[in-house]
Amino acid sequence: MDSVIAATRALISEIDSTGVYRAANPALVRALGRSEDEVIGRNIRDLHPPEIARVFQERIDTVVAHRRPLDVDDRIDGPDGPVFFHTSLSPIVDRNDPRAPVRSVAIVSQEITARVASEETTRREAKRFRSVFDSVATVAVQGYDSCGATIYWNPASEALYGYTVEEALGKSLLDLIIPEAMGEAVSQEIDQMFATGEPISSGELLLQRKDGSRVPVFSSHALVAVPGERPEMYCLDVDLSELHRSRTLFRTIAEIAPVGIVLS
Template identity: 30%
Template sequence: CPTTESFWIKTCGEVASTGRKFHFEYFSEAHDKHFEAKAYSPFPGQFAAIFSDLTSWLQVERELSDSEERFKALSNASFDGVIIHDQGLILECNQELTNITGFSYSEHIGMNGLELIAPESLETVLANIKGGYDRGYEVVGLRKEGSRYPLAIRGKNIQFQGREVRIIEFRDLTESKDLESQLRVSEERLLSITETAHDAIVMLDNCGRVIYWNPAAEQIFGYSAADVIGENLHTLIAPERYHGEYVKAFSGFQSTGQGAAVGKTLALYARHKDGHEIPIELSMSANFVKGSWQAVGIIRDISERRRLEGKTQQMAKLASLGEMASGVAHEINNPLTGIINCAQLLNNRLAEDQWNSEVIGRIIREGDRISRIVKSLLTIAHPGTGKRELVEVGELVEIVMNLTAQKLARQGIDFQLNFDDSLPPIRVEAQQIEQVLLNLLNNACYALHEKFPVNHPNKKLELNVAKRVRDGRGWILFEIRDWGTGISKEHLKRTFEPFFTTKPAGVGTGLGLGLCHSIVKRHSGRIEIESEFGQYTLVRFDLPIEP
C-alpha cells in the first residue's frame, strides 16, 4: 500500500458509503515515487482503486519547463529579436522582438511571421525559408504602425516541443545603417578635402610604403597613384643625400611614432619623377592603426614662394645697387666731363700730330664710353622723369625695327615679326621702351651670331607683340625669342644684376638687362627670362593698357 493504513481506511469507507469518486496525486516516501490514485464504488457498499506511477512523466514535464524557462531567459537577454514559428505561425518570441516591431508579446503569439516583413521582401524570405537557408541576409521589415526599417534576419530549423520548427533571429539595422551613412558622408567629405587639396597628402604604412596618394601629390611629383601605391616613398622622392638619415629616423618612428619631422613643419627638397629637385615644406603626423604606427604627410610645393623670395631679394639688391650707382655716377660725371673737354681741346691744337691725335682720340672715345655707362647707371637708379604719353604700339615697334633692320640683314638673321595691328595704345615714355626693345634685340643678335657665325637655318629671331589678360586687366605682351647660345641656370639667376655679363671684357657693360628691368618695373610691368643653355632664350615683358 503506497500510504498509511488509516488514510486508506478512511478514504475507502467514504467512497463505499457515499458512492463518490475520489482522485488525487501524492508522493510515496517509502517508494520514492509520485502516484496518481482514482477511487470509486462499482457497486453499493463496495470499493475499487486504480493507481498510476507519475514519476517519469513529472520528470519530463519538469525538464521541459526548465528548458522553456532557459530558452526564455536566453532569448530575452539577447540584443536581437527571436521568433520560433511553425509553418509561419509564431509559437514563441522574446522581449526584444516586441521592442523592434511594436507588437506586444500576446499579439505576436499565433501571428503569421510574414506580417513582420515588408511586401517587397516577401519573395526573398519565402525562397529562403523553402530552401532552408541558414545564413544572414537583409530585407525590409514592417513595424506595427506601418513604418519600414532595414532588417537582417537569419533562420534555421530546430526541434522544439517534440517537433521540427524554425527559429528566426531579427536584427534591427536602423542604427547601424545610420552610422554607416554618417561614416560614408564623413568619408566622402574627407575624400573631397584630400582630393581637391592643393597640397600633397600622403599616407605611409609601418614599413614606409605608400597607402594613399592624392591628386595634388600626382601634380607635384609627377607620379600617379598607380605608380606609387605599395612602393617605398623615400626611394621614389627623397634625394640620395637624405637616405641615410631617413633610414635611421624611420626605424625609430616604426616603434614609437616619434621622429624629428613628427608634429613639425620642415623645409626640404624632394625629387620629381623626371629627376629635378623641388623645394617643399613637410608637415607630418603619426596615427596608431591596428597595432602599428602609420605616417600622414602634408607636402607643399614652395617653388613659387622661393622664386618670389629670390625675386624680392634681387629687387632689393638692385635698389641698393641703384642708389650706389646714382651716387657714384654723379661723382664721376663732372670730372669725366672735364677730362673729355680737355682732351677735345688738345685734339684741336694737335690735329696735325698724328700720333698725339690718335692717343687723344682714344681718350675721348673711352671717356664717351664711360659717359654712356654713367648715363645707364643714372637711368637704372632714376629711369627718366619724362612725360608719359599715349603711344601706338605699332609706332614703337616700327622705330625699333628701322634701327635694327640693317644689323639683322648684315648678320644673316632670319627675323620674324608677329604683330596685331588692332592693339590699343599704351601710356609710356616712348624712348625708354624703345631702349628696352633695342637692348633685348641686340642681346638676341649677339647670342645668335656667337652660336652661328655664318648663315644657318636656325639663326632665327622672333618678336611677338599681342594683348593678354593678367590679374584681371589688359596688358601688351612683348616676346623676344632667339635660338642662340642660351643662358645657363646659374647665370640665369643673375641676369638683372648691374654689371653682370657673360660677354667678353670690353664687349658688354652688364647694365643692359638691369636697365630693362628698371624701366619695365617703373612702368608697372613685369619682365622675365626663360632659357636653356645652348638651345634658346625667351624674354617676356608686359606693359599695362589703360582701363
C-alpha cells in the same frame, strides 16, 4: 540571460527551417503588433508582408544549407523616412550531434538608423574635405591605407612629385616618393601610427620625385578614422624648394658682400 533578452531593444527570434516562429522576445512581439501567443507557432508568411517573408525565408534557407552565420543590412522605407537594420542569423544545431541538420535559426535584428545617418554625414564631410584639397595648389596631399597603399593623390601632388593620380593610386608611398635609405624607418613609423593613433611628427624631409630627383618638403601627417571604415593616413607636403634656393642665394650674397650678413 532570459532577463537580458527580454529587456533588450533588439528584435530576437528563433525560426525553424520551414519559417515557423519558435521563440520571440518582447521587443519583436511589440514590433509585430501581436501578442506572444499570436507569434509563436505561426509562419513568417502569416505575420510579414509577402516580400519581407520571402527574403526572410531565403536567408534562413541559406543559413541552414551552409551551416554558418549570415549578416545583412536592410533598409525599410517608412512614412517618416528610411529605417535601417542590421540582422545576424546563426544556425542552431544539436550539440550532441554537430552533423545533424540545422533545426532552426537564431535571428537578432538591431536598428542602426542613427549610425547609418552618422556614417553618411561623415562620408559627406570626407568628400567635402577631399574636394577642398583638390583645389589647393600649394599643398600636396596624399592619402594612404595602413599598408601604405595610395588612396588619394591631389593635383598638387601630381605637380610636386611627377606622378599622375592614375599612376599613384594603389601604389605604395615607399615606391613613389620615399628614398630607399628612408624606406625601413618610414615603414616602421606608419605601422606605429596606425597601431597607436599618434601621428608622425611634422618636419622637413627630403623626398623623391618620379624622375629620381630630390625635393625638400615640410610634411605633416594626420590619421582619419571614418566610422565603419578602416583608418586612413593623410600627408600634407609643402614644397620648400624656393625657400632653399632663397637661403642659398642669401648665403652666396653674404659671402661676397663687404658687410657681413647674419642668417638664421
